[in-house]
Amino acid sequence: DTAVSQTPKYLVTQMGNDKSIKCEQNLGHDTMYWYKQDSKKFLKIMFSYNNKELIINETVPNRFSPKSPDKAHLNLHINSLELGDSAVYFCASRLAASSYEQYFGPGTRLTVT
Amino acid sequence: AQSVTQLDSHVSVSEGTPVLLRCNYSSSYSPSLFWYVQHPNKGLQLLLKYTSAATLVKGINGFEAEFKKSETSFHLTKPSAHMSDAAEYFCVATGGGAGSYQLTFGKGTKLSVIP
Numbered sequence: 001d002t003a004v005s006q007t008p009k010y011l012v013t014q015m016g017n018d019k020s021i022k023c024e025q026n027l028g029h030d031t032m033y034w035y036k037q038d039s040k041k042f043l044k045i046m047f048s049y050n051n052k053e054l055i056i057n058e059t060v061p062n063r064f065s066p067k068s069p070d071k072a073h074l075n076l077h078i079n080s081l082e083l084g085d086s087a088v089y090f091c092a093s094r095l096a097a098s099s100y101e102q103y104f105g106p107g108t109r110l111t112v113t
Numbered sequence: 114a115q116s117v118t119q120l121d122s123h124v125s126v127s128e129g130t131p132v133l134l135r136c137n138y139s140s141s142y143s144p145s146l147f148w149y150v151q152h153p154n155k156g157l158q159l160l161l162k163y164t165s166a167a168t169l170v171k172g173i174n175g176f177e178a179e180f181k182k183s184e185t186s187f188h189l190t191k192p193s194a195h196m197s198d199a200a201e202y203f204c205v206a207t208g209g210g211a212g213s214y215q216l217t218f219g220k221g222t223k224l225s226v227i228p
Contacts, residue, residue: 041220044218090156099145099162101159104157107156
């Protein structure tokens with residue numbers, strides 16, 4: 001009965017590789033987000049999708065490409081991984097017609113070596 | 114633009130004593146405000162939310178927060194700390210950017226509970 005799930009939980013890879021993180025929510029929400037949490041625990045929004053359409057794209061390198069095949073899924077693909085991409089990535093979701101709170105997944109810890 | 118300031122990066126309390134985690138926001142309007150908790154190696158869990166109803170908001174696990182517009186504050190309190198409260202706490206506000214629904218996070222306060 002997991003509300004927002006992410007796979008994988010841990011991802012260790014080398015510089016230059018391409019990797020994907022998947023996110024799924026079973027809450028019936030129509031808006032999904034990706035956040036990056038740095039080593040100092042600071043959370044910054046990267047992308048937001050509403051009904052499969054991109055509505056927020058913060059200053060994120062174009063090596064990062066989100067894909068939303070349907071309202072319940074928002075995947076994050078990262079090309080040419082760099083050391084600075086090492087972080088914890090959180091997916092979140094929200095129902096746009098209700099209040100503003102977002103529900104977060106457990107996070108994916110990405111380590112680039 | 115919205116900003117959220119958590120006044121303490123680290124708070125340490127003894128078990129059974131009160132907890133106070135301080136948060137100030139800057140906004141020309143009354144945003145929606147939240148406190149989230151993140152236990153080690155876990156995701157973020159919503160503790161409580163303020164959405165322009167009652168100014169004193171009760172959350173899970175005995176936590177409360179009071180919205181004070183005159184002070185632009187939304188401090189989190191708990192009468193008696195428990196060991197399981199040790200975690201990172203984030204104060205969050207709406208109105209950060211492209212749409213009032215975008216969340217702006219404070220930098221977090223790490224709460225340590227001493228037995």
